[in-house]
Amino acid sequence: xxxxxxxxxxxxxxxxxxxxxxxxxxxxxxxxxxxxxxxxxxxxxxxxxxxxxxxxxxxxxxxxxxxxxxxxxxxxxxxxxxxxxxxxxxxxxxxxxxxxxxxxxxxxxxxxxxxxxxxxxxxxxxxxxxxxxxxxxxxxxxxxxxxxxxxxxxxxxxxxxxxxxxxxxxxxxxxxxxxxxxxxxxxxxxx
Numbered sequence: 001x002x003x004x005x006x007x008x009x010x011x012x013x014x015x016x017x018x019x020x021x022x023x024x025x026x027x028x029x030x031x032x033x034x035x036x037x038x039x040x041x042x043x044x045x046x047x048x049x050x051x052x053x054x055x056x057x058x059x060x061x062x063x064x065x066x067x068x069x070x071x072x073x074x075x076x077x078x079x080x081x082x083x084x085x086x087x088x089x090x091x092x093x094x095x096x097x098x099x100x101x102x103x104x105x106x107x108x109x110x111x112x113x114x115x116x117x118x119x120x121x122x123x124x125x126x127x128x129x130x131x132x133x134x135x136x137x138x139x140x141x142x143x144x145x146x147x148x149x150x151x152x153x154x155x156x157x158x159x160x161x162x163x164x165x166x167x168x169x170x171x172x173x174x175x176x177x178x179x180x181x182x183x184x185x186x187x188x189x190x191x
Contacts, residue, residue: 059101061090061121065137067128080136087144091119091176109171110156116175124183138180145178152176 063083064072071078073086093100096115103115121141125134149161149172157164161172 056102056118058099059118059120061087061101061119063087063121063123063137063141065123065125065129065133067126069130069133071137080133080140083137083140084144084147087121087141088148090121091117091144092148093117093119106174108174110168111171111175114175116177120179120181122181122183125185127185129185141180142178145176148176149173 062072062074066072071080071083073083078086090100093103096103101117101119103117105113105115108114108116123137123141125137146161152175153159153161153164153168153172157168161169164172
């Protein structure tokens with residue numbers, strides 16, 4: 001006599017697997033890289049482009065990072081801890097030094113006539129630069145602008161830049177526009 005082996009009911013197995021799949025999709029969090037916040041400047045008029053093509057050397061603050069994550073600022077070795085202060089002095093040019101960026105006087109809402117620096121920070125990394133160093137340099141340069149904006153914001157409005165309304169922020173951005181130009185990475189020695 002043959003013995004019947006009981007069968008396992010599998011009718012609802014697909015439904016259970018589908019519900020588990022949905023549960024794990026909903027319950028799982030995914031890390032998302034947020035990236036760097038950069039706003040490109042608007043396209044200038046055609047006649048302004050001809051004037052802007054020639055940026056004077058004194059208006060450019062050069063920052064280079066090699067494949068060993070070593071920093072070169074204005075052609076001299078520098079430490080990451082000093083980069084923010086060097087950038088702030090260059091951007092603001094508080095004493096109108098002739099080797100720092102030239103300034104042009106413009107009318108700015110809430111401030112009147114203000115001398116505005118024509119500065120540009122030029123950043124170039126070697127292809128072997130670590131991502132961590134790249135981010136640290138970007139953070140220091142951004143922090144330089146943020147500290148200058150916070151300083152003028154506190155002097156004029158008694159609040160930090162992030163707590164101002166949009167018109168006040170626009171006025172301060174006009175005084176300290178963030179101009180960071182990134183050159184294409186180069187292969188500079190090593191890997």
